[in-house]
């Protein structure tokens with residue numbers, strides 16, 4: 001049984017702040033069994049949806065792209081399609097929708113898509129915006145990325161992740177004070193202690209209860225909705241998102257297994273040569289030592305999280321798929337490094353053995 005309007009939760013937070021981890025935990029709760037999850041991926045090889053542990057038909061993946069442009073139309077279509085599926089009985093029950101944004105998204109256009117759409121607003125109600133903030137990297141991220149500031153300011157719940165990690169509590173008081181200043185009304189929660197009751201049914205989203213900046217951002221998103229906007233990507237016209245000019249996404253694919261030592265070497269070299277430029281790295285690896293279960297690797301800025309093993313491959317594809325999001329990364333260093341460690345032949349480039357004897361053998365660092 002579906003009751004309209006269906007509550008929509010927007011789950012946001014900067015790259016690697018723990019959105020998928022929280023979502024996986026929440027989706028295990030039987031209360032969320034009739035939940036549709038919409039994921040907006042960044043990078044041309046979709047990985048996120050593989051890492052969300054739910055029966056696959058509940059997960060809808062939006063294409064790669066900036067939410068403010070290409071994907072906004074797709075999000076509206078997806079929500080409209082969900083309503084259609086409910087009304088035609090193709091979905092037996094839909095009690096909630098969770099939209100996980102990419103870590104680089106400004107959430108304002110997502111909210112605006114729902115709140116300002118004349119038809120969608122009948123079928124959906126915005127229940128709340130949950131923003132994850134990484135206790136280790138949160139402060140420096142707020143310093144460097146306006147998107148992270150917007151995500152925090154717009155939240156109904158600010159959820160601090162990774163408090164269980166070494167050193168995470170050292171600067172917690174400053175981080176909390178900063179968040180409080182950005183967003184005086186949202187409760188600040190520890191992700192380890194937050195349950196369904198703390199996160200859902202936040203009440204109708206009310207921009208009036210947010211700071212003046214949030215109202216300005218939402219208003220701007222609405223203006224762009226009504227009048228079109230001049231945001232654009234690599235196709236010639238003006239672009240106003242600093243993330244698109246300085247941030248790049250590299251997708252690395254290798255068919256066939258890779259030894260663990262090679263993967264380790266890849267990350268070590270990247271971190272030692274370009275640690276400052278790394279924003280996010282994630283992917284799945286077919287390990288030479290045990291190709292039957294994929295290794296899931298996550299790096300967030302300079303933190304390399306302990307790799308985990310999935311019990312089985314989530315789809316029929318094997319091999320290694322990595323997505324790296326970097327800031328001001330020079331040239332194609334990443335691609336050349338990856339080719340070298342996977343021993344993919346390239347003219348005038350070292351292979352893994354050459355890199356082992358001279359880690360700086362690749363120009364560009």
Ligand SMILES: Nc1nc2c(ncn2[C@@H]2O[C@H](COP(=O)(O)OP(=O)(O)OP(=O)(O)O)[C@@H](O)[C@H]2O)c(=O)[nH]1
Nearest residue numbers: 014015016017018019020021103161162165298305
């Ligand atoms: N120790 C610890 N690790 C965490 C916590 N939350 C997330 N992680 C780890 O942080 C890494 C990134 O977590 P994700 O949940 O993939 O982050 P995300 O925000 O979905 O990442 P993007 O979608 O790329 O922006 C993974 O290795 C997680 O296991 C936490 O509270 N504690």
